[in-house]
Amino acid sequence: MEAPPRSPSPIAELLASPRPAAIWLRRLLLAAALVAGLSASATVIRYLAAPWRYEKDFLQEYLFARAVLGQTAPYQPLDALAARFLPRLAIPMFPHPTPHPPPVIFVALPFGLLPYEQAQAAWLVLEVICFAVALRLLTQPLFPGLGLGRFVILTLLTVPLLHFWEEFGLGQLMMLQLLLLVGVWRAWRGGRATLAALLLGLALALKLIAWPLILLLLIRRERRAALIAAATFVCANLAAAAIVGISEVVYYYTAVGRWVWGIYRADWGNFALASIPWRLFDGTGSGLFGGSQTPPLVRLPALAFPVALALVGGWLVGGLFWAARARTFDTAFSLLICTSVLASPLTWCHYLVLLAAPLAVAVRQVSVLGFPRGPVYQLLCIAVLLSIPAALFHDAMMRFVQPTQAGAGPPFAASLIDLIPAAAVIALLAFLRELDLNGVRTPAIVDRDAQTAGGG
Secondary structure (H helix, E strand, C coil): CCCCCCEEEEHHHHHHHCHHHHHHHHHHHHHHHHHHHHHHHHHHCCCCCEEEEEEHHHHHHHHHHHHHHCCCCCCCCHHHHHHHHHHCCCCCCCCCCCCCCHHHHHHHHHCCCHHHHHHHHHHHHHHHHHHHHHHHHHHHCCCCCCCCHHHHHHHHHHHHCCHHHHHHHHHHCCCHHHHHHHHHHHHHCCCCCHHHHHHHHHHHHHHHHHHHHHHHHCCCCCHHHHHHHHHHHHHHHHHHHHHHHHHHHHHHHHHHHHHHHHHCCCCCCCCCCCCCHHHHHCCCCCCCCHHHHCCCCCCHHHHHHHHHHHHHHHHHHHHHHHHCCCCCCHHEEEHHHHHHHHCCCCCCHHHHHHHHHHHHHHHHHHCCCCCHHHHHHHHHHHHHHHCCCCCHHHHHCCCCCCCCCCCEEEHHHHHHHHHHHHHHHHHHHHHHHHHCCCCCHHHHHHHHHHHHCCCC
């Protein structure tokens, strides 16, 4: 006996209904979403003005470039570099080197030739371009005939989601990372494995977040593609060594990562899986710039590192296992992006930008099912949780701080509010896994899988 068809969700009915009331409601919702998008965009533009322009993470790239241009060691603590190259800076700078790897110099160097005020505006333009191209690549399978006007509207609607606007405001590297990883996805879907491997190597050279994708290639017996990706990563670092110096490259990979991780491993905003044991056994909060801290649930700091290692290792093994058993590369790729985000030693809210690709895959698969109620509501809840501004989580947590205890943080249970984004990432991974178990296959991937099988 065939299973009864799933009933479509009210949202699907609203989008398809020709009734005048539904048409007006669609227009009202679109107008509200556009207002939210314009508001988020206005906030991004506001970050170009003083004093916010000096509170950007882009300062890390700028000072890195200025140090290289000034023929000084670029992996000095950022406060020391700021004192030399931006002496007018009136805010405290990070007392550690930039955590970004040496090949970032190829992106940052042109901006170091500009005054900071112009450089941060030019960086925003670069991020917007990367965002628009990545969004078009992601939405093309869903809206193949989308015109320019509607694409601009779609772009505005997307800005408030997945911390895109926060990424724009911070001036981080995640838009470049997103574009490269979306390029990997689309190139692989199109059968261009060499291009996909090159783009993956470049993505890893900018940030090592998505390194489990190399393991996915090996699992899928794509050894040549894995070798090309690894070789691209190595060559990018060797090329960077010619500019910043081989000693600086060695220093970065042997010391800088441990230094930065030691400061932020239990920071409020870091919701990496590795942060959980440190929160449990050593307390929450980095104490940077005099910040408050929350005592641990059980003070056993010696357990924090081995438990973190076991937790992240188990997470990686599980993600790779599910990815290896996935029916399509779409799902395998999406599962490992989710896995990579939480397996990173440090995971901040702007890392959630990378989940645009898994969300696009999930939306496509739900559309294949005809937008049934359950999956639609689950996906909406996940998308909302992944898009809540980090400041709201932090403010909610700090409401539990006792005003009589100067310098104390919130209770341990309240400090877990900052881990809600991690729970949302896990929920997205489970959602994609459930869709895959139900046998959802997008037409484009079915065709490619058939071609691959036919070609041996």
